[in-house]
Amino acid sequence: MLAKRIIPCLDIKEGKTVKGVNFVNFRDAGDPVELGAQYSRAGADELVYLDITASHEGRKTFTELVKRVAAHINIPFTVGGGIHELADVDRLLSAGADKVSLNSAALRNPALIEEIATHFGSQVCVVAIDANFEQGDWICYLNGGRIPTERRLFEWAAEAESRGAGEILFTSMTHDGVKDGYANEALATLAEQLHIPIIASGGAGKREHFRDAFTLGKADAALAASVFHFGEIAIDDLKRYLRAEGIVVRL
Amino acid sequence: MNVAIIKYNAGNIYSVSYALKRLGVEAIVTADPERLQKADKVIFPGVGEARTTMDYLRKHRLDVLIKELKQPLLGICLGMQLMCRHSEEGDADCLGIFDVDVKRFLPQAHTDKVPHMGWNTITALRSGLFDERQEQQFVYFVHSYYVPVNPFTAATTDYILPFSAALHKDNFYATQFHPEKSGSVGEAILHNFLKL
Numbered sequence: 373m374l375a376k377r378i379i380p381c382l383d384i385k386e387g388k389t390v391k392g393v394n395f396v397n398f399r400d401a402g403d404p405v406e407l408g409a410q411y412s413r414a415g416a417d418e419l420v421y422l423d424i425t426a427s428h429e430g431r432k433t434f435t436e437l438v439k440r441v442a443a444h445i446n447i448p449f450t451v452g453g454g455i456h457e458l459a460d461v462d463r464l465l466s467a468g469a470d471k472v473s474l475n476s477a478a479l480r481n482p483a484l485i486e487e488i489a490t491h492f493g494s495q496v497c498v499v500a501i502d503a504n505f506e507q508g509d510w511i512c513y514l515n516g517g518r519i520p521t522e523r524r525l526f527e528w529a530a531e532a533e534s535r536g537a538g539e540i541l542f543t544s545m546t547h548d549g550v551k552d553g554y555a556n557e558a559l560a561t562l563a564e565q566l567h568i569p570i571i572a573s574g575g576a577g578k579r580e581h582f583r584d585a586f587t588l589g590k591a592d593a594a595l596a597a598s599v600f601h602f603g604e605i606a607i608d609d610l611k612r613y614l615r616a617e618g619i620v621v622r623l
Numbered sequence: 624m625n626v627a628i629i630k631y632n633a634g635n636i637y638s639v640s641y642a643l644k645r646l647g648v649e650a651i652v653t654a655d656p657e658r659l660q661k662a663d664k665v666i667f668p669g670v671g672e673a674r675t676t677m678d679y680l681r682k683h684r685l686d687v688l689i690k691e692l693k694q695p696l697l698g699i700c701l702g703m704q705l706m707c708r709h710s711e712e713g714d715a716d717c718l719g720i721f722d723v724d725v726k727r728f729l730p731q732a733h734t735d736k737v738p739h740m741g742w743n744t745i746t747a748l749r750s751g752l753f754d755e756r757q758e759q760q761f762v763y764f765v766h767s768y769y770v771p772v773n774p775f776t777a778a779t780t781d782y783i784l785p786f787s788a789a790l791h792k793d794n795f796y797a798t799q800f801h802p803e804k805s806g807s808v809g810e811a812i813l814h815n816f817l818k819l
Contacts, residue, residue, distance in 0.1 A: 374782060375742040375761055412806065417742055443641050448763060448804045468637055470804065493670070495738050495765045538738065569736055592741070622742045622761035 373620045376586050377417035377593035378607055379571065380600045382407060384423050384453075387433045389601070405440050411600065412447050414607040417622060419445065420473065420541075420595060423453030424516065430454075435467050442468020450498055458487050465492060473498040473541060476514045479521055479528070482535055489536025498571075499537040501525060503558075504545040510558060517545050525558065526565060533566050540566065541595065543573040551577025551599070559589030571595050579605060579613045586619050624817065626650040627662035629689070632679045636668045639699065642803035646814055656688050664817060665692055669701025673725070673768070674713025677705060690718055695794050695819040697752075703790060703797030704768060712768050720795050723773040728783055738767040739782045745800070750777040750791035751819050752798070752812055762788070762798075762805040762812075770799065 382404050383390045389404050408419050421441065423434040431454055438451055451464050452473030461472050478485055478499050488497045502517045503510040503525040510525035529540050542562060544555035554575045562570050569592035572585040576596035585594045599605040611621045628639055630652045643650045643666075650666070651658060659665055667689065669676065680686045689696070689706075698706045705717045710725035717725070728737045742761040745753075769786040772779060778789035780799070790797040796816060802809035 373743070374739065377741055442638060443644070446642065446645065446804065446806050446810060448765075448801075466637075468641065470638070493672070495740060495767075538740070564733075567730070567733075567736055569740060592736070 375417070375620050375622045376591075376614070377571075378415070378582070378611060378621070379418045379420055379593050379595040380408075380411045380416050380607070381420040381422060381573070381595050381597045382601075383597065384421055384434060384437065385425050386430060387437055390424070404437055405444050407601070408441055408445050408449070411607060412445055415611050415623065416447065416607055417593070418447060419449040421449060421451045422473070423451070425454070435463060438464055438467040438469050452498070452500060457484070458491060461488050461492065461496075465496065471496045471498050471538070473500045475500040475502065475516075478532065479512065479514055479523060482531065485532055485535040485537055489538075494536045494538035494568075497537050498539045498541050499529075499532040500541040500543065501529060501532075502543045502545055505555070505558075513545060526561060529562055529566060533568050537568060539569045539571060539592075541571040541573055544575060547575030548573070549598075550575060553577070553581040554585040554589055554591070554594065556584055556589035559585060559591050563590035569593065576605075579610050582610060583614060583617050583619060586614070624648060624664065625662050626664045626666065626817070627659050628652045628666045628668060629659065629685065630654040631676065631683070631685065632671065636670075638801075639666055639668045639803045642810070642813060643817075646810060646817065648817060654683060654685065656684075659688060660692065663694060664819070665694060665696045667696060667698040667702035667706070669699060669703075669705065671701055672713060673701065673704060673710040673717065674715040676701065677715045677717060680705070680718075686718055690720060693794060695796060695816065697816050698795070698797035699803070700766060700799060700801060703799055704766075704770065706790070706795060706797055707770055710768060721770075721773070721775045721790050721792060721797070723770055723775065723787075725768050725770055727768050731783055735783050738765055739769075740765045742805075743780050743782060743800075745778040745780055745788045747779045748777065748789075750789065750796060752777065752789060752791070752796050752815050754811070754815060756811060757808055760808045762800040762802065762808055764788075764800045766799060
């Protein structure tokens with residue numbers, strides 16, 4: 373059976389790991405390659421590295437980091453942040469990344485999804501969606517949750533799939549940093565509606581939340597950051613717990 | 624040991640050379656016929672589309688060369704599919720090393736997502752690629768097309784239906800999954816290949 377995936381996410385600034393709490397207030401959580409290797413040894417199924425640096429210099433630092441990750445880590449990893457055009461995707465895949473994650477760039481230029489799918493295949497193209505639940509609807513946001521758009525979660529996810537996205541990484545801004553569980557209802561709706569894997573993000577606080585994302589939310593993978601970075605949940609413990617709960621995981 | 628990775632218009636062939644480097648082997652990435660023929664082991668990686676890649680191989684006469692290699696060769700993912708007779712992807716005639724055709728996954732239920740992406744178990748293992756440690760272990764797959772179970776099947780995985788996770792015939796070995804991305808299990812399989 374295909375296993376449900378556990379994915380630690382590492383936010384990178386100037387080549388170092390940080391973690392946002394509700395997308396602001398950063399705290400340092402170590403060297404990205406060493407942290408990734410530790411997660412891999414503990415049983416992480418994939419890693420996500422998000423570059424939150426804005427500067428040109430920072431981009432070069434990040435590309436160098438991607439090469440180091442590719443050299444040292446023996447599981448798949450996705451990179452995101454600062455992708456504006458096909459050349460950025462080419463640079464990151466050539467540096468050794470397995471997949472790229474598009475967020476604001478896809479909202480601003482949806483045709484980029486098709487370009488990536490055509491050139492490199494859908495399997496490399498993850499479309500990340502940050503959405504907040506407000507006045508009865510899921511509103512998509514740009515720029516790391518700073519700028520609201522006219523887009524709604526479900527219609528945008530469906531469009532992304534039809535344009536060639538290989539996976540949807542849905543972060544609920546409403547749940548992110550609150551540690552009270554994932555947005556399971558919205559996740560289940562996405563799973564019903566789409567035919568590509570859904571990665572749940574935002575809201576993990578305890579082991580039960582992961583179980584619920586897979587059972588209630590019907591997610592294919594669950595992503596988290598701070599509960600792993602600060603050692604609140606150990607990945608190997610989490611996976612043994614999930615297996616005991618009847619969920620197929622790689623141990 | 625002299626290991627050559629076949630260089631062609633595929634994405635991410637470097638992850639294979641990184642994986643070999645972690646095992647202490649410095650591989651060369653080349654399309655040069657002489658260097659490929661002289662290598663102790665050859666790896667035929669693959670991320671890409673079947674028809675485009677076959678056209679490229681033919682244009683550079685790599686199709687004939689690959690079929691005539693005598694040393695152990697390992698095809699990975701698309702590499703394995705191209706070693707078969709024909710692929711539904713782009714209706715492509717392939718190398719024909721394995722006398723079997725490559726099919727597209729047809730979802731039977733809403734939960735059957737294509738591509739088959741993620742970690743799945745391998746079973747019914749045979750050939751020198753595997754030892755008893757890998758039976759029922761998880762390895763990493765990303766693919767939309769599959770090779771049906773056939774007389775060359777050297778490992779089986781179940782997704783929508785049982786399919787070939789690995790193939791073997793004479794000096795030709797192949798895996799549908801990515802050993803270079805499959806953690807310590809994948810490293811053991813690559814190590815077994817290097818020992819052949």
